[in-house]
Amino acid sequence: MTAGRTGEGRGEAPRGRKAEPRGPGEACRGREPACKPELTSRERVRLALSHREADRVPLDFGGTDYTSISRGAMMRLSAEAGLAECRALFSETSQACIVGADARRALHGDIAAVTFVDNGGMRPRPLGGDLYRDEWGVTWRRIDHGGGVYGYEITRHPLADASDPSEIENHDWPDFTQASIYAGLRDQVEQLRGTDYALAGSYAMGSLFGVFWYLRGMDHFFMDLVMNPELAHVLMSRSTEVLQQKMVRFLEQTGDALDVFCLCGDLGTQQSLLISPELFREMIKPYLKDAIAKARSYTDAKILYHTCGNVYPLVEDLIDCGVDILNPVQVSAVGMDPARLKQEFGDRLVFWGGIDTQHVLPEGSETDVEAEVRLRIEQMGGGGGYVVAPVHNIQNDVPPRNILALYRAGLEHGWYG
Numbered sequence: 001m002t003a004g005r006t007g008e009g010r011g012e013a014p015r016g017r018k019a020e021p022r023g024p025g026e027a028c029r030g031r032e033p034a035c036k037p038e039l040t041s042r043e044r045v046r047l048a049l050s051h052r053e054a055d056r057v058p059l060d061f062g063g064t065d066y067t068s069i070s071r072g073a074m075m076r077l078s079a080e081a082g083l084a085e086c087r088a089l090f091s092e093t094s095q096a097c098i099v100g101a102d103a104r105r106a107l108h109g110d111i112a113a114v115t116f117v118d119n120g121g122m123r124p125r126p127l128g129g130d131l132y133r134d135e136w137g138v139t140w141r142r143i144d145h146g147g148g149v150y151g152y153e154i155t156r157h158p159l160a161d162a163s164d165p166s167e168i169e170n171h172d173w174p175d176f177t178q179a180s181i182y183a184g185l186r187d188q189v190e191q192l193r194g195t196d197y198a199l200a201g202s203y204a205m206g207s208l209f210g211v212f213w214y215l216r217g218m219d220h221f222f223m224d225l226v227m228n229p230e231l232a233h234v235l236m237s238r239s240t241e242v243l244q245q246k247m248v249r250f251l252e253q254t255g256d257a258l259d260v261f262c263l264c265g266d267l268g269t270q271q272s273l274l275i276s277p278e279l280f281r282e283m284i285k286p287y288l289k290d291a292i293a294k295a296r297s298y299t300d301a302k303i304l305y306h307t308c309g310n311v312y313p314l315v316e317d318l319i320d321c322g323v324d325i326l327n328p329v330q331v332s333a334v335g336m337d338p339a340r341l342k343q344e345f346g347d348r349l350v351f352w353g354g355i356d357t358q359h360v361l362p363e364g365s366e367t368d369v370e371a372e373v374r375l376r377i378e379q380m381g382g383g384g385g386y387v388v389a390p391v392h393n394i395q396n397d398v399p400p401r402n403i404l405a406l407y408r409a410g411l412e413h414g415w416y417g
Contacts, residue, residue, distance in 0.1 A: 041110035045198035045259060049302050049324070049350055051385040057377055057414035059407055060352065060389035062099025063111025064202040064262050065090040066306040066327055067353065067389040069097050072149035072396035073403070080400040081106065090115060091204030092123055092132075093140055093152040096393045104197075107407040111387075112197040114254050116204075117184040124152075131155065135174040136205070138214050149396060157217040165234040171215075173238065176246040185253040193257045201254050201301065202262040206247065208288050209265025209307075211239050225275065225283050232283065240287045244294055255299030260325065263291065268309020271334050277313050285317055292322035304352060308392060310335040319348050328353030328391040331376075338379040342386075351380050352387040355406055361390060362397040366405040373409035381414065388414065 039047070039055050047054040062068040069077070074086040074097045083106060086097035090113075098113060124132030130142045137158035143151045162168055192199055205211065213221040216235055224232035251261070265288070267274055275284070292303055304325035305318055311326075312335035318326065329351050330336050338354055354376045355361065360368055373388060380386040388410040394403060 040196035042198045048384045053384045053416045057381045058110040058387045059410045060111045061107040061109035063200045069394040071095045073394050077400040108411050114201045159215045160217040168234050189254050189257045198259040200260040201258045207265045251298035258301035261301040262304045264306035267307045268311040289321040309333050325350040332358045342380045350385045353389045355390045357391045369402045369405040370409040374413045
């Protein structure tokens, strides 16, 4: 594949200006006669998801709840590049923006998110002061970072003191049967499917692992897995039932239009797994496998699974569960060498992400960012099966110049041929 070509003739947006839509074949002007006409974003992504080379590697800016940008970073990017500010969030607690069409177009993003209008009931209720409670009963504290930027941290897990399965059963579980939660979804789908973008179904608090410890507390839940498996199974069974209730209703409205459907649940840390592979296979994997099978009965979309950290020991298990796409490919974590992952699993997994948000994006120069993007494309782009995106949402400490450099480099160096 091509690396180091100039971006001239490809409609690259100068800083502070929006890119205009390009017609088929415009990317070939001034290039060799054999070059392929430029595809639509949807065509490009579908080829990548099928492990085939398109005209270029797809780019994702805000196409999912895990490849978006924090509200503070979007405020700074908007001011520098002349883009509209963040109009809506995937969730208040994550502060991750639902990226608008103008910003997606300007940064050449190929994926549009299909998500809940008004956060799908995920707006936390004020408890007074800086405390808020979400629909699961989890209490959060809002932290003011200044300049209109906020963060949230959990201060109370509602089932932390549960000692009997009946206490879990009697918890005030969310009711996802309310029609108001799904209002506007179908209209959103019809509007987006009329565009050239690939569509990804993605929404907050859909974690098939995180919700367990959100409710119970990480320390209690991990001890339960070993010392009180009966209690753990009741918690996981009931939580998964509720999560699938929401998932099914979401997919009933959107599944026929989606190219990708996103599930999540962080399984790794910077150094290792959160739990042993054996414990994952015994206790967690059956729930994940069941949820993916349920999703597949409502959509033909490829299944993206988001998990941060070193999850190399579980990649085969994730494939066995039915995962098609691994995100975010945390390249700074032990064991997550992109070239190795591509070599071992590239015929069965699509890799989505890989641009380091821990060091390169916040601390590097524009040249560093360009080198990171170019290297990742060289490591994972061959033969298709790769989508350029940041490792998780772009955070407030990433300067606008590096965000622009990321997508400029992706456009410049991602061409095949």
